[in-house]
Amino acid sequence: MSVIISPSLLSADFLNLGQEVGMVNQSEADWFHLDVMDGVFVPNISYGMPIISQIKKAARKPLDVHLMIVQPERYIQAFCQAGADILTVHLEASIHLHRTLQEIKSMGMKAGVALNPHTAVNQLEDIIQDIDVVLVMSVNPGFGGQSFIRHSLEKVRKLRQLIETTHSNTIIEVDGGVNLATGKQLVEAGADALVAGSFVFNSPDPAKTIKELKAL
Numbered sequence: 001m002s003v004i005i006s007p008s009l010l011s012a013d014f015l016n017l018g019q020e021v022g023m024v025n026q027s028e029a030d031w032f033h034l035d036v037m038d039g040v041f042v043p044n045i046s047y048g049m050p051i052i053s054q055i056k057k058a059a060r061k062p063l064d065v066h067l068m069i070v071q072p073e074r075y076i077q078a079f080c081q082a083g084a085d086i087l088t089v090h091l092e093a094s095i096h097l098h099r100t101l102q103e104i105k106s107m108g109m110k111a112g113v114a115l116n117p118h119t120a121v122n123q124l125e126d127i128i129q130d131i132d133v134v135l136v137m138s139v140n141p142g143f144g145g146q147s148f149i150r151h152s153l154e155k156v157r158k159l160r161q162l163i164e165t166t167h168s169n170t171i172i173e174v175d176g177g178v179n180l181a182t183g184k185q186l187v188e189a190g191a192d193a194l195v196a197g198s199f200v201f202n203s204p205d206p207a208k209t210i211k212e213l214k215a216l
């Protein structure tokens, strides 16, 4: 199966968001990656439910919502109503992760868990079978345009092993510093899905760049 591509709208032109959503609709991308930051869990603030519900009206592909917020369990219903199809919380922000994942799934969304660069994959050993998507952060979350942390490749390999030994159906998604070179290495290491923000939206032809990533 070909790699899933989830362009991050964090690097899109917000003055022309409708056109950017249209470009992703027309492209070979699979999902829309939407980064929600609260200024507490990460040192940056992005956008929230009002923008996501507007995007939902125009999007023809699933919304992959990445919550970089503290106490994400407080907002599960709100993001469901805004139109999230995949809702990802950070392991580091979730005290009762098992309960949070069950709540996400009970509302009909896919449940994702994101790992900061310092968080070991083996922390997922007792929960992997309940997770639809693991989002491996290959930069420190908070900003687009950072460079890829190479140790993430090793984490993807370990995660692939954990998924195989536990017979889980979990998708491995990687977020941060993805371009054609790092993307290729990630796919070889076992990644199923790639998020790409600045590499797509700062390129001269974003739809072509998505096509090139999709061909990895």
Ligand code: DX5
Residues within 6 Å of the ligand: 008, 010, 011, 033, 035, 066, 139, 140, 141, 142, 143, 144, 145, 146, 175, 176, 177, 178, 195, 196, 197, 198, 199
């Ligand atoms: C970073 C976000 C990413 C970001 C990736 O905190 O989670 O989704 O948009 O941006 P690039 O692809 O530019 O590293």
Ligand code: ZN
Residues within 6 Å of the ligand: 008, 033, 034, 035, 066, 175, 195
């Ligand atoms: Zn993200």
